[in-house]
Amino acid sequence: MNKIILLTVSxxxxxxxxxxxxxVTYSENSQELKGLVGKPKSGNAGVLILPAWKGIDNxxxxxxxxxxxxxxxxxxxxxxGVGNTPATNEEAGKAAGYYKTNFEAYQKRIKxxxxxxxxxxxxxxxxxxxxxxxxxxxxxEAARGQLPVQAAVSIHGGLSKGNRQNVPIKTKVLVLHGAxxxxxxxxxxxxxxxxxxxxxxxxxxxxYAQSKHTFTNPESADYNEIMAKRxxxxxxxxxxxxx
Numbered sequence: 352m353n354k355i356i357l358l359t360v361s362x363x364x365x366x367x368x369x370x371x372x373x374x375v376t377y378s379e380n381s382q383e384l385k386g387l388v389g390k391p392k393s394g395n396a397g398v399l400i401l402p403a404w405k406g407i408d409n410x411x412x413x414x415x416x417x418x419x420x421x422x423x424x425x426x427x428x429x430x431x432g433v434g435n436t437p438a439t440n441e442e443a444g445k446a447a448g449y450y451k452t453n454f455e456a457y458q459k460r461i462k463x464x465x466x467x468x469x470x471x472x473x474x475x476x477x478x479x480x481x482x483x484x485x486x487x488x489x490x491x492e493a494a495r496g497q498l499p500v501q502a503a504v505s506i507h508g509g510l511s512k513g514n515r516q517n518v519p520i521k522t523k524v525l526v527l528h529g530a531x532x533x534x535x536x537x538x539x540x541x542x543x544x545x546x547x548x549x550x551x552x553x554x555x556x557x558x559y560a561q562s563k564h565t566f567t568n569p570e571s572a573d574y575n576e577i578m579a580k581r582x583x584x585x586x587x588x589x590x591x592x593x594x
Contacts, residue, residue: 372415375426375471379463384429386464387412388471389419396594397424397473399464399500401486403565404447406436410483410568421587423594424473428464430457430489447485451509458496461489465498475499477594481586482508484565491543494522494552502593504586507564510535510543520550525589527582529562529573557585 372387387407398418402411407427415425430450437443450457461480469475479502482490487508494503495512502523510526524547528535540556547554559578565571567579 372412372419372427375467377463377467377470379432379460382432384432384460384463386429386467387415387427388468389415389425390472391419391422391424394422395424395472395474396422396477396590397426397468397471397479398590399461399468399478399480400425400427401430401461401464401480401482401489402427403484403486403568404437404443405440406431409570411486414481414483417583421590423590424468424471426464426468426471426473428461428467430460430486443485451485451488452513454492454495454512454515457489457492458498461493461496462498465493465500477501479504479590479593481506483567484508491524494520494524497521502589504589506567506582506586507532510539512542512546517546517549520547520552522552523593524552524554525586526554526556527567527585528556528558529564529566529575529578530558530560531562532564532566534564557582 372389375386375388377384400411400414402408411427415427418425431446437446478500480490480493480500481504483506487505490503490505493500500522504525506527507529562575562578563573565573566575567582568574
């Protein structure tokens with residue numbers, strides 16, 4: 352009986368420490384950045400996580416913990432930088448809008464996150480970038496910018512690239528999209544499809560029924576638990592394939 356109790360306590364302690372994230376300070380173009388890294392017990396494949404428009408949030412943190420538990424080195428990138436985290440939706444809209452318009456600046460911040468993920472031990476040949484909402488837009492920007500990743504996953508992200516010309520996209524792309532997401536127009540979807548086909552990209556897009564914009568976030572009124580779980584399973588299946 353005592354042996355069983357000791358084993359149970361040991362397992363709880365091990366799992367608790369296993370799920371923790373560590374703050375990491377890094378920089379890009381003189382801007383101090385603070386990300387969060389999750390380390391697995393073994394494995395060197397990496398997943399860069401791009402958070403939503405208000406910066407590093409609970410959804411990104413939970414994803415990082417779960418990915419580390421699944422055997423991936425996870426790193427949540429800081430896009431805005433220390434002292435620039437939006438406090439309101441209005442501020443978040445302006446901050447995210449800046450990087451969507453100045454996509455090269457966004458790509459540089461993403462690249463800084465990739466570099467830090469590699470410093471944390473990820474194999475540079477085994478990296479996927481995923482993102483939520485604004486971060487989902489960033490995942491596509493990583494692909495458009497031909498950053499050194501094996502795949503990009505946009506989770507209820509903005510899909511438009513504006514009036515830029517299409518470029519070849521060698522990165523595999525997965526788009527997880529709420530079928531009732533009012534923030535993404537049919538024209539945006541059609542243009543993304545055209546863009547990916549023109550680039551001869553290995554891509555797929557999965558729609559989730561009765562799912563609005565932030566359907567994967569438990570803190571959102573749009574949260575759809577069933578579809579959120581399905582989208583996570585689709586993500587894990589994709590990671591297993593590409594990494």
